[in-house]
Amino acid sequence: MSASKPSVAVLGAGSWGTALAALIARHGYRTTLWGRDAAGIDAIDARHENPRYLPGIALPDNLRATTDLTAALHGADLILVVVPSHAFTETLHALAPLRPAHAGVAWATKGFEPGSGRFLHEVAGETLGSDVPLAVVTGPSFAREVASGLPTALTVHGDDAGFAQSVAEVLHGPAFRAYTGDDMRGAELGGAMKNVLAVATGVADGMNLGLNARAGLITRGLNEMLRLNIAIGGKPETLMGLAGLGDLVLTCTGDLSRNRRLGLALGRGQAMDEAVREIGQVVESLQTADEVMRLADRHGVELPIAGNVRDVLHGDITPAEGLSRLMAREQKAEYPSKLFG
């Protein structure tokens, strides 16, 4: 990145892209937000509001927004991709030929490439080439709270420590703590899996199973995350931090979570189509549950909670059947094998 204050292009003008772009613009960086919906982009650029995704929140006057990807990327020192996982690969392909040669690429998308199950850092590395600095931005962070200036902590993981640090510096500010790490695999796994597990606690709460059930699901869900993480070669501490436990607790307990809200609706007996329509925003678990289970199967790791969520989301079992299946599992040691070193 250049020695002066870097210019930032944020790609994806939904709730999280808008919130991160607003945060960065408030920190005094030249920030351009790119989105595909002309009316929404006009409202952000001219009226300083994103009426569809963050209604009622005033965005900074210095935040620019455009539907022109070439213009958004022109002169960018840092590119931050914040589209849903199903749009990640096409967005990477679109930005690749337009990326200024020195610009590193970070993303705040949570999930895997749907269909192939590739980690997003694998998609980015294969699309952009191995010499482009990459980083993933993840952790417990509801867009509406960040856009409103409420205190938040998250983490930036990358193989290139200098690039991860420079991304963290752009995000870090009076109401925002950005930490760094070097474990993209673990960080991406945590962000993806917590969305699936949030559906489980949502279902339990929708069925009025009580607070004990919620705490049990969060803790055994963390155990599932830790076990799969070890199998894929992530670092255990990554998932005990913001990218794992932190985001798991937030999403499993906070009603701002779209994944938790889907679970709540299903647990109350609402139909899937209607619940998804009412939420009206991306619900990443709908793609991610399949990919998490395929990854677990490839590594021979059993994930009872995530597996039942996948089956509920497919309509193969009811929430009540999922509960029965979990409760009927055999008694065993809490930690049958050693998890940490």
Ligand SMILES: NC(=O)C1=CN([C@@H]2O[C@H](COP(=O)(O)OP(=O)(O)OC[C@H]3O[C@@H](n4cnc5c(N)ncnc54)[C@H](OP(=O)(O)O)[C@@H]3O)[C@@H](O)[C@H]2O)C=CC1
């Ligand atoms: N919201 C949050 O609190 C957080 C979200 N995340 C992650 O951020 C990612 C983005 O989610 P979020 O912003 O919340 O989603 P939203 O549902 O709020 O917005 C989705 C955005 O993506 C755009 N989009 C969809 N498909 C494409 C495409 N093919 N090309 C370009 N743009 C597209 C939509 O455009 P259009 O309106 O035109 O359809 C919309 O602007 C997800 O992976 C999510 O898990 C991570 C942390 C926090």
Ligand SMILES: O=C(CO)COP(=O)(O)O
């Ligand atoms: O990732 C998030 C918070 O960290 C947002 O969660 P939802 O996608 O479930 O709303």
